[in-house]
Amino acid sequence: MNKLIFFILFLAISLGYLFEVDEMIARNFNPFESIKRSYINTVVSIQETTEKYFKQVSTIEELQKENKELRPYKVLYESAHNELDSVLKTINNPKGTTDQIKFVNVLSYIDFDNFTKVWLDMEKKDNSILGLISDGYAAGIVVNLQGRAKALLNGNEKCNYAIFIGENKAPGIIHGSQNKHELIAKFVPIWFDIKEGDEVITSGMDNIFFEGLKVGRVVSIKKMQDIQEATIVPYANVLKQKSFLVYKKEKIKENEPTK
Structure with missing residues (x-):
């Protein structure tokens, strides 16, 4: 048990x-x-x-x-x-000038068959010609049309301003080209030596821009009897811009001498 x-x-x-x-x-x-x-x-x-x-x-x-x-x-x-x-x-400078830079927006095209003419959102009463700037480059001019600011962009035939070409500062005038992606520098004196690759800047000789604003580079040259023309590829892509800077140079009124 x-x-x-x-x-x-x-x-x-x-x-x-x-x-x-x-x-x-x-x-x-x-x-x-x-x-x-x-x-x-x-x-x-x-x-x-x-x-x-x-x-x-x-x-x-x-x-x-x-x-x-x-x-x-x-x-x-x-x-x-x-x-x-x-x-x-x-x-x-001795003559005395003052300058204004204004930021503006594009409102619309003026003509639907020409993209190089646009309205800007600013008033313009006088007949002076102003410079248009895009991304630090010359982009065109601004003129008065019935009290409104009309921008003529690079490539427009009536967009003309004075430039210098290359190190020798050969003078010329910007014009539009049949190729809307290029510009033509006309009336360049034949005795100035210019070449492909030369940089083009504004000269300021027309009181539209100041001297030294970059425009583009020379891609070809056409020589004639007493003048030459340069084809330029511009730096500014103006047709895609919705805003610009407007440059205005004004004369300072000189003080009258004391009697």
Whole structure:
């Protein structure tokens, strides 16, 4: 009888021990637990990567929007900075001049069959001719048409202003070309040595622009008996511009001598 009781107790203790060991093994060596952990880690990683991607996309879109809004101000700053150096030199000349630079927007085409004539959002009452600037380059002229500002862009046959060509500063007058992507410098004296690749700048001799504003580069030259013409590829892409700078040179009234 005692042996039977001892055997039952031994069996119970052994089974309890085995079940405890089994539970421990199940807790620590369950293959599904590692799979579950790997799945959770993968899901969390994908979620973090996705959130990071969409955050980057949102940030890029915001920066692109800000860049688009700030671009006109950047153009205005760079253009004004390039031009004001020459403006300051002009102000200090003996005859005395003062200059104004104004930011303007394009309203619309004047004629739908001619993209080189546009209305600007400014009034113009006098008959003076103003210079038009785009991205720091000469872009055309502004004239008065019934009290409104009419812009004649580079490439228009009536868009004429004085220029210098090359290091020797050969004088000429800008005209439009049959190829709307080019300009023609006419009336260049034959005795001036000009060549392909020469840079063309405004001369300021017409009081439309100041001297030194870049226009473009010479790509070909046509020599005649007493004059020559140069074909120029302009720097300014005027047909895509929605805004410009208008340059105006004004005479300072000289003080009358005291009696």
